[in-house]
Amino acid sequence: MSNTYAKVIIKGSPISKSNFKLFNMNGRAILPYNSGKYHDRYALYEEEIAYQCRSQNPSVFLTESLIAVLNVYYKSIKRHPDTNNITKSIFDGIEKSGLIVNDAQVTRLIIQEFYSAENPRFELELFGESIYAMNYSITKKEEKQQPINYDPPSNKKNTIGADMMRAKSEVASGCTSKLICEVCGKSVSKDDCMSTNKGKSSLCKNCFKKLF
Numbered sequence: 001m002s003n004t005y006a007k008v009i010i011k012g013s014p015i016s017k018s019n020f021k022l023f024n025m026n027g028r029a030i031l032p033y034n035s036g037k038y039h040d041r042y043a044l045y046e047e048e049i050a051y052q053c054r055s056q057n058p059s060v061f062l063t064e065s066l067i068a069v070l071n072v073y074y075k076s077i078k079r080h081p082d083t084n085n086i087t088k089s090i091f092d093g094i095e096k097s098g099l100i101v102n103d104a105q106v107t108r109l110i111i112q113e114f115y116s117a118e119n120p121r122f123e124l125e126l127f128g129e130s131i132y133a134m135n136y137s138i139t140k141k142e143e144k145q146q147p148i149n150y151d152p153p154s155n156k157k158n159t160i161g162a163d164m165m166r167a168k169s170e171v172a173s174g175c176t177s178k179l180i181c182e183v184c185g186k187s188v189s190k191d192d193c194m195s196t197n198k199g200k201s202s203l204c205k206n207c208f209k210k211l212f
Contacts, residue, residue, distance in 0.1 A: 004131055006062060011119070014080075014086045016086055054098065054099065069125045071122065078148075083113055107129065108129075181193060
């Protein structure tokens with residue numbers, strides 16, 4: 001059992017490596033750990049993961065392919081790092097601890113987001129595939145819940161997505177004089193678009209020129 005299963009719990013708000021990178025004079029990304037500044041925080045967090053990982057799993061060394069179940073508990077529903085980046089950061093610390101040989105061992109991964117203002121943390125379970133198999137299902141809820149909608153990142157311009165959402169909002173509010181281009185997602189008037197796919201879709205004239 002000791003070589004086929006491990007569990008790690010790290011308390012505190014998970015952080016992402018991408019938020020703490022600096023760049024040297026050659027443009028190469030580096031992660032400082034003793035600069036005495038804010039950017040040291042990630043390196044210290046990675047060290048904490050490695051220490052706790054080894055403390056919680058003494059004498060455990062996983063060498064085979066693994067199934068991973070990662071539950072991340074954030075303080076806030078919307079204000080938190082990208083979970084995809086969190087995953088890479090966590091496994092870097094796990095690998096550094098010596099619990100696993102390489103994060104490439106993880107061949108199956110389930111990530112779940114939860115929220116706990118009082119106890120932010122992440123919990124990771126690793127299962128050896130020689131004796132464990134993953135079985136999951138997705139079921140429809142009996143009652144629809146209020147959706148949690150997200151905005152584009154503040155440092156990126158997701159114009160197509162924003163235009164698509166704005167256009168859908170206009171249609172939902174009764175502004176039916178405009179149509180949505182299937183390519184760019186922008187709201188256009190009937191005079192500036194043409195019908196495609198037997199009238200089921202619309203294509204604006206600008207996108208039509210680019211395509212043909």
